[in-house]
Amino acid sequence: MVTSGRTRAxxxxxxxxxxxxxAREAAEETAGVLGVGEYLGAYAEAERVVSHHFACPHPGYRGWHWSVTLVRASRARVATVDEVVLLPGDDALTAQEWVPWADRVEPGDVGPGMLMPSPDNDPRLEPGYTGGESAADPEPAEASVIRAVVSELGLGRERVLTVEGRDEAAERWLAGPGGPDNQLSKAAPATCITCGFFVRLRGGLGREFGVCANAYSPSDAQVVSIDHGCGAHSSVPEPERAKELPPPVWDTIAWDETGGLFD
Incomplete structure (x- = not known):
């Protein structure tokens, strides 16, 4: 069966x-203090369904209009009110599109006293190794050994970074101020990998990153890449201090006190 793509008006x-x-009476009853303005016209919504539009004169709803939908039953000689709504026009002031909370939070938004839970399906995290159920028992000596080994290996956490989480962090750090592509690194005399203040991270991220421990560096206490750099590199030589000059052979500066005119 072939149907026509045209729709009947x-x-x-x-x-x-x-x-x-x-329609105006219904709009005024609903509008209250918002008021009902000039008539804007009627529009057919469906068969025997018509919407009447009225302007909203309230200054807080500029560009909005009242829409009163009337319906007439088959063979009826009068129409009845179906609904009254306030609708925005093209130039109306409306709220921004809803954005879920998880998508609204950006890096740096979490302040003191705020909590930001990580979802169970966070792709950046995966279950860690805590030593098993026996490691939670403080009595057996074997459990103590397990806990010591787990702690020494940096484990013991319920959740740890996934490969995706590490890669995401590495890309963010390289593109940030602690990476190599910035004016600070380009003007540096050497890179962080050769600096005595460079403290390398442990694990896989330690191959590319560390923490700066120089209080005079703009990157102090921040994660930096091995090819980052700054002017506070430990190999920067101290400027040569001025040497103290020997006493002059003929002193023309000191003031010699002489006696009186008749001494």
Whole structure:
């Protein structure tokens, strides 16, 4: 069966379209202090369904309009009110599109006293190794050994970074101020990998990153890449201090006190 792609235009019902006073009365009853302004016209929504539009004169709703939908039953000679709503126009002031909370939070938004839970399906995290159930028992000596080994290996956490989490952090750090592609690194005399203040991270991230421990560096206490750099590198030589000059052979500076005129 082949159907035509054309849609038949809905005919404006004359009885529902002519009930402008009924539509205005319904709008005024709903509007209250917002008021009902000039009549904007009638539009056919469906067969025997017509919406009447009225401007909203309230200054807080500029660009909005009242829409009163009237319906006429089959073979009925009068229309009845179906609904009254306030709708925004093209230039109306409306709220921004809803953004879920998880998508609204950005790096740096978490402040003192705020909590940001990590979802169970966070792709950056995976279950860690805590030593098993026996490691939680403080009595057996074997459990103590397990806990010591787990702690020494840096484990013992319920969740640890996944490969995706580490890669994401590495890309973010390389592109940030602690990476190599910035003016600070380009003007540095050497890179962090050769600096005595460079403290390398442990694990896989330690191959590319460490922490700066120089209080005079702009990167102090921050994660930096091995090819990052700054002017506070430990190999920067101390400027040569001025040497103390020997006493002059003929002193023309000191003031010699002499006696009186008749001494």
């Amino acid at each position: 809905v005919k404006l019902d004359s009885i529902a379209a002519g009930a402008v006073d009924l």
